[in-house]
Each structure stands twice: as structure tokens, then as C-alpha cells.
Amino acid sequence: MLATLKGLFGNDYDEDGFRTCSVTGLRIHRSAEVHVKLFGLTAVIALVIGGIFALTVAATRWEVLGLVGEFDGYYRHLSMHAWNILIFWMVFMEIAILYVGGPMVLGRRLPLTSVAKAGWGLMVAGALGINYFIWTLSGGSDAPLLTAYVPLDVPPGFYASALVFLVGATVAALPFLVTIWQEKRGNWSATLPLVTFGAFVTFIIAVQAILGGLAAFSYALIWQIGIIDSINTGIYRQLYWIIGHGSQQINLLAMITVWYFLTHVVGGAVVVSEKVSRTAFIMYLFFINLGAAHHLMVDPGLSVGWRIFNTSYAFYGAALASMIHAFAIPAGLEAGRRQRGLGGGLFGWLTSAPWKNPIFASTIFSIILFGFLGGISGVLMGQLQLNMTWHNTFATVGHFHATVALGTTLAFMGLVFFVIKTMFRRNLISDRLALVVPYGYAAAMGLASLLMMYVGILYGVPRRTSEVVSNIPGSDFSLSAAEPLFLVLGPMTILAILVGVVFVLVAVGSLLLGSRAGEDDDEALLPEGGLQPNGGTESVHAIEMRGTFTLCLMFMATFVLMYILNWFLLTRLWSIGA
Ligand code: HEM
Numbered sequence: 240m241l242a243t244l245k246g247l248f249g250n251d252y253d254e255d256g257f258r259t260c261s262v263t264g265l266r267i268h269r270s271a272e273v274h275v276k277l278f279g280l281t282a283v284i285a286l287v288i289g290g291i292f293a294l295t296v297a298a299t300r301w302e303v304l305g306l307v308g309e310f311d312g313y314y315r316h317l318s319m320h321a322w323n324i325l326i327f328w329m330v331f332m333e334i335a336i337l338y339v340g341g342p343m344v345l346g347r348r349l350p351l352t353s354v355a356k357a358g359w360g361l362m363v364a365g366a367l368g369i370n371y372f373i374w375t376l377s378g379g380s381d382a383p384l385l386t387a388y389v390p391l392d393v394p395p396g397f398y399a400s401a402l403v404f405l406v407g408a409t410v411a412a413l414p415f416l417v418t419i420w421q422e423k424r425g426n427w428s429a430t431l432p433l434v435t436f437g438a439f440v441t442f443i444i445a446v447q448a449i450l451g452g453l454a455a456f457s458y459a460l461i462w463q464i465g466i467i468d469s470i471n472t473g474i475y476r477q478l479y480w481i482i483g484h485g486s487q488q489i490n491l492l493a494m495i496t497v498w499y500f501l502t503h504v505v506g507g508a509v510v511v512s513e514k515v516s517r518t519a520f521i522m523y524l525f526f527i528n529l530g531a532a533h534h535l536m537v538d539p540g541l542s543v544g545w546r547i548f549n550t551s552y553a554f555y556g557a558a559l560a561s562m563i564h565a566f567a568i569p570a571g572l573e574a575g576r577r578q579r580g581l582g583g584g585l586f587g588w589l590t591s592a593p594w595k596n597p598i599f600a601s602t603i604f605s606i607i608l609f610g611f612l613g614g615i616s617g618v619l620m621g622q623l624q625l626n627m628t629w630h631n632t633f634a635t636v637g638h639f640h641a642t643v644a645l646g647t648t649l650a651f652m653g654l655v656f657f658v659i660k661t662m663f664r665r666n667l668i669s670d671r672l673a674l675v676v677p678y679g680y681a682a683a684m685g686l687a688s689l690l691m692m693y694v695g696i697l698y699g700v701p702r703r704t705s706e707v708v709s710n711i712p713g714s715d716f717s718l719s720a721a722e723p724l725f726l727v728l729g730p731m732t733i734l735a736i737l738v739g740v741v742f743v744l745v746a747v748g749s750l751l752l753g754s755r756a757g758e759d760d761d762e763a764l765l766p767e768g769g770l771q772p773n774g775g776t777e778s779v780h781a782i783e784m785r786g787t788f789t790l791c792l793m794f795m796a797t798f799v800l801m802y803i804l805n806w807f808l809l810t811r812l813w814s815i816g817a
């Protein structure tokens with residue numbers, strides 16, 4: 240067992256501890272690689288735990304199965320699902336992404352490795368604590384959920400564990416910051432590569448988010464242990480959403496960084512304009528955290544002016560940045576592939592792409608579905624008026640499953656496959672099974688997210704309750720009209736989980752039983768002609784990106800249609816003019 244584990248962390252390095260990656264050509268130091276593996280593996284364990292609770296939660300909301308009753312601990316299950324999968328799976332992956340984007344891309348060692356390990360230790364301790372305190376809550380009905388709103392009666396240990404986890408993540412991110420500092424020291428005018436730049440902006444947003452989290456959870460903690468005797472719930476909610484929303488922005492930025500990285504390495508994408516992509520990253524810095532007021536739309540205490548400025552002006556700054564990436568990444572793919580002579584008509588560059596490569600397929604589905612399902616729904620529901628039809632309904636759950644559960648998770652799954660091949664140097668035990676992951680997950684989770692939005696918007700089915708079709712506990716209110724949609728939604732959620740199981744089997748199976756990857760395997764991973772093809776030297780700007788332009792127009796049309804539809808539904812709700 241120990242030998243197998245040790246074997247996983249080994250590779251052939253030269254005396255200085257470096258090796259050259261035969262796929263990316265990057266010079267990789269042992270210290271960086273070992274820690275990427277450590278954080279990546281821990282993330283997958285969190286995904287498994289969160290996934291187990293995805294099953295219990297989904298099997299409850301599909302009321303035909305009705306697994307866990309409201310007062311038998313449904314909130315406990317939902318809390319376990321959310322914390323393990325949204326926080327631990329994502330944040331452990333994100334630290335790994337910082338180490339890829341920093342030391343690996345820059346060809347440096349990871350500095351302060353003991354600090355990195357201490358950060359990992361604190362994060363693990365915090366995560367264990369949170370799991371413990373959620374699971375051992377008596378009664379279960381007061382489990383904190385993701386939001387842990389005060390004045391819920393949650394043990395102080397829960398807030399303390401959350402603080403430990405946040406401090407751990409900060410400590411683990413420090414070696415990344417030091418890497419950037421080492422790179423820039425004495426060389427201030429040189430620019431960072433785009434992937435490193437993206438990782439750096441992710442880091443800054445993470446710091447903002449973590450500061451909010453430290454403030455929120457320590458405020459709740461000192462109240463819980465009696466240092467202050469009352470707590471202002473409005474202020475807690477405002478502080479909480481700095482991390483609650485901010486952590487989603489970390490997910491978004493890390494995912495976009497992965498998009499740039501993987502479309503380049505496995506799809507042959509180029510960066511069409513460094514300036515434009517970098518500007519979009521910088522726009523996030525200014526606007527994205529401002530958008531957090533969309534979580535407080537129905538809270539008292541905030542002025543309407545602030546809400547409108549925040550969600551209908553500042554937020555569009557962030558949405559614009561996302562649109563720029565949504566244009567730049569496919570454009571880079573189109574330009575890069577056309578440069579290699581893989582164009583052919585309007586969409587030849589796309590149809591000829593390596594769709595049978597699970598890493599490419601995961602990345603491209605992540606981009607498309609995140610944009611069409613998660614992005615559009617996010618802008619709609621983030622708007623003051625439309626929010627009234629989405630707020631606290633299952634539609635909200637649909638939105639964030641389209642973003643984090645579908646988009647980000649799929650991109651990170653692709654990245655895990657990539658790390659298994661290029662860093663663990665293992666072939667996947669079954670390419671066919673691996674291919675089931677992007678296609679199966681995109682289809683099942685895509686449909687599930689859409690249906691969640693439907694039941695929420697059309698029937699007003701609420702989130703965070705165990706049974707609504709027969710009745711909402713404690714009321715005679717029936718939502719049985721939504722039942723037929725649940726007959727599709729239920730099986731889709733279970734199917735998505737099954738595909739998740741396939742992902743874990745392929746990932747863990749390949750690590751333990753996969754054959755050693757060689758140069759031929761690497762070639763199969765790369766885009767046609769290799770990463771730096773000879774010939775095809777046509778300037779990027781001479782290439783027409785009309786395929787991407789067409790896709791953007793389609794996106795725009797969908798956006799407008801959805802906008803009109805949502806306003807129409809809102810007028811129906813309020814019976815304007817009736
Ligand atoms: C196949 C996989 C998944 C299924 C079937 C699933 C299912 C569900 C369902 C049905 C709910 C709503 C329960 C309710 O409001 O009563 C829920 C909540 C949630 N899920 Fe998932 N989920 C999956 C994967 C994920 C992933 C990958 C993430 C994040 C990366 C995620 C994050 C969340 C969060 C944050 C909540 C809200 C918890 C709260 O209200 O505090 N889920 N999930």
C-alpha cells in the first residue's frame with residue numbers, strides 16, 4: 240500500500256530535481272509536481288464524499304424514492320453534500336491549479352514546501368472538523384447548510400473549523416505568491432504567461448473572498464462562545480456572501496484558466512489577443528465581487544439603489560469580462576486549428592477537433608454548457624426584478640448546478656485525467672469508459688440542471704425541502720403539478736451520479752492499475768502536428784474567425800430569447816395588465 244502510494248509520487252528527475260514534460264514541454268520540478276498530486280488526490284476524495292451525499296440528496300428530492308425525511312436529517316445530508324463538493328473538491332483542486340499555473344508553467348521549484356504541506360494539513364483538519372460537526376448535530380434539522388446563517392444553533396466548533404480551513408487555504412496559496420514574486424523580482428517589466436496571469440488574478444480574488452470568510456465566521460464564532468451577546472444577522476449575511484459569492488468567483492477564474500490551458504494543450508488553441516484576455520481578467524478584479532448583492536435581493540436593510548447599482552451595473556462589468564473570455568477561447572481554438580490547416584468551412588475547425596479525447600471533450604462541454612446554461616441563467620436571476628421568480632426556488636439550484644456542478648466540475652475532471660496522464664504518467668485503464676464521463680455527465684447533468692430550472696420557475700418548487708410534490712412539510716400546499724417533470728429530473732440526477740462513479744473508477748483504477756505512459760501515448764494526447772507545429776505560420780490576425788462569430792451570434796440570440804421569456808413569465812406572475 241505504502242509502496243504503491245510512493246510509486247504514485249515518483250518520476251525520473253535529473254540531479255536538480257527537474258524533468259521535461261513530454262506533452263507540454265514544460266520544465267517541471269519534483270516539488271511542484273508532488274504537491275499538485277497531493278492536492279489533486281485529496282480533492283478527488285472530497286468529491287467522492289460529496290458525491291455520496293449527492294446520491295442521498297437526489298434520492299430524497301426524487302420523491303418516488305423519498306430517501307431522507309425532513310426531520311430525519313435532510314439538512315445534514317444537504318450540508319455534507321454542499322461543503323464537501325462545492326468547497327473541498329473545488330478548493331483543493333484550485334490550490335493544485337495555482338501550483339500548475341505558477342511554478343510549473345514558469346519552470347520553477349515550488350518554494351516553501353513545508354508551508355504548502357502545513358496548508359494542506361490545516362485544510363484537511365478544517366474539512367474533517369466541518370464534516371464532524373455537521374454529522375454529529377443532534378436532530379439534524381438545524382444543520383448549517385452551506386450558508387451557516389446565524390442565529391442557527393450550530394456548535395462553535397463548526398465555525399472554528401471553517402476558519403481553520405480558510406487559514407489553511409491561505410497558507411497553501413503562499414508558495415504560489417512567493418513563486419510569482421521570485422519570477423518578477425529584478426524583472427518587473429517581463430509579463431507573466433497568460434495561464435500564470437489567470438492564476439494570479441484567481442489568487443487575488445481568493446484573498447478578497449477569504450478575508451470576507453474570516454470576518455463572517457469569526458463574527459459568528461465570538462457570538463457563539465459568548466464574547467459578544469448579540470449578532471446582527473444582516474451584517475453576517477453581507478459578510479458571508481463575500482466568501483459565499485467570492486468562492487464561486489474563484490471557481491470561475493480557476494476554470495477559465497484551465498480552459499485556456501487545456502484548449503491549448505489538447506486542442507491546439509492559440510491566444511488570439513493577450514491584451515484582450517488579460518483585460519478581461521482584470522475586469523473581474525474590479526467588478527466580480529461587487530455582484531455579490533444578488534444574494535441579498537430580498538433582504539431588508541439594503542437600499543434599492545445599492546442593489547440596482549450592484550446587480551444591474553457592476554455585475555454587467557463582470558458579465559462583459561465573461562463574454563470576452565467566451566469569445567476569446569473558442570476564437571483561439573478556431574485560429575489555432577485553422578493555422579494548422581484544420582479549418583474547412585464554417586465549423587471544420589470544431590468538427591475536426593479531438594472529440595474522442597476525454598480531456599478535450601470535458602473542456603469543450605464545460606465551456607459550452609457553462610456558457611449557455613450557467614452563464615445566461617446567472618445574469619437573468621441576478622437581476623433585481625427577475626430574481627423574484629428565481630429566489631430560493633429549485634431554479635437557483637439549477638443555475639448553480641449548471642455552473643459549478645456541470646461546468647467547473649467537468650473542466651476539473653478533464654484536468655484530473657490530464658494530470659493522471661502527464662504527471663502520474665499512467666494510461667487510463669479504459670479510454671472508452673473515460674469518454675463516457677464527458678458525454679454522460681454533460682448530458683445527464685445538463686438535463687438535470689435545466690429541469691431544476693423548469694420546476695423552480697414554472698411551478699415555484701422551493702429548494703432545501705425534502706418533499707414538496709405531496710406537500711410542503713407543515714402545510715397543505717401541494718405542488719403535485721410538477722410531478723411529471725420530476726419523473727425525468729429524478730432519473731437524470733441519479734444518472735449523473737453514476738457517471739460520477741465511472742469517473743472515480745477510471746481515475747483511481749488508472750492510478751493503481753494503469754500501464755506506464757510512454758512517448759507514443761503523449762503524441763496521441765497532443766493536437767495534430769504537435770504543440771508547436773511547423774509551417775502554418777500565418778499570423779493569427781490574418782485568420783478569419785467566422786465560426787466563433789457565428790457561435791457568438793447564436794449565444795446572443797439564446798440570451799435575448801431567455802431574457803424575453805423570463806420577463807414574460809414575470810408579467811404572468813404579477814398578472815400585469817390582467
Ligand atoms: C451528480 C451530481 C449531483 C447531483 C445529483 C446533485 C443534486 C443536488 C440537489 C438535488 C440539490 C438540492 C437540494 C435542495 O435544495 O433541497 C443539491 C444542492 C447543492 N449542490 Fe448538488 N448535486 C450534484 C453535484 C454537485 C456538485 C458537483 C456541486 C458543486 C461543485 C454541487 C453543489 C451543490 C450545492 C452548493 C447545493 C446547495 C446546498 C445548500 O442549499 O446549502 N452539487 N444538489
Ligand SMILES: [Cu+2]
Nearest residue numbers: 484487531534
Ligand atoms: Cu453569487
